Amino acid sequence: NTTNDIYKHTLSIMKFVIVLCLFGLALGAPRPQEEEAVVLPDEDIVEAILEEVVKTAVEAAAPPLVAAPVEAEVPPTIDAAPVQAVIKTKAEGEPVVVLLQETSPVIGAVFTHELQLDNGIAETRSGSEGPAGTSVMKGSYTIPLGNGEVATFNWVADENGYRVESPHLPIAPPAPAHVADLLRIAAEQRAAGITFDGQGSRVQA
Template sequence: ALQRTQRPSDIPTLSTMKVLIVLCLFGLALGAPRPQEEEAVVLPDEVAVEAPVEAPVEEEAPPLAAAPAAAIDTAPVQAVINTKAEGEPVVILLQETSPVIGPVFSHTLQLDNGIAETRSGAEGAEGTSTMTGSFTIPLGDGEVATFNWIADELGYRVESAHLPQAPAAPAHVAEQLRIAEEQRAAGITFDGQGFRIEA
């Protein structure tokens, strides 16, 4: 049996392989889907209208602070926004909104199903915005849950008697805190691993 030996000219060179890879990538690019080009719509002569097109006149808007303040609407708005559980429409009894001037605003909403909300904004420390508000929700047992909140540079905080409360610390925790305070007063110190540092 004859054994064929490969000559150096039969082995593809590195530059030939690079050319083949580039050609493959080029072929992939040609075969890739392209975004659809918009086709020009040509209207028949009888439909086409030749009219001069004028550019719209753009007027510069006055600065926000110079805008006149809108009056606060205090009249009850009779608008259906949702339905009650019984299928009756919910009606807005009161809706007051002041104009927003920078961070300053106020908004009040009261619905006939007992839901109410108020919120207001004011300038906070160092140019930040501070917002406060509350919302009231009737509970199924006739009780009303009220939530008061504030959002400022310290974060968002909510207070309500209806929020879950952490349980009181067990007695052994209070005892450990008392012992630690006595040790601090006596000048006893500990390292980061809880071992006493002898002075």
């Protein structure tokens, strides 16, 4: 395999390099008065040392073998199905069918309009003449809620503004006690002819 090839190749190179180094040291050593024969180390000893060095280097360079993690099997949990109210609604993408749509001709401020859809939404609207040439409109609309209930809103639009009545509208909290005192003071000032400008400063008579 690849590891064995690397091992053999490295062993050959290092063996050659070490032999050259030892030979160079032997040549460079000071010579005695009488020439002595250069004694090189035994080839078997050099080879044994090289094998040990290369083996250590290869083992250090090789990636450690890590056992694959064993995942414990966890039994699947069974979640209880949530209890939901059964509400009849239109499927997504299903067209809404108009059950009733009638609008009378508009004569001045007088008209009637009625609309009913098969998803529970309904609307009625009518107009009439109001005082001093004004018009009065009133009507109602019904919307099915997600909890199975139906919300109905009745409204009127006349010279007093737009007003809506429904038990599904939020109720404002009661006004603090000092508000009643401020309203009483304002009424007394108006009765006394005291007025204020847009900046809140009193207008001198």
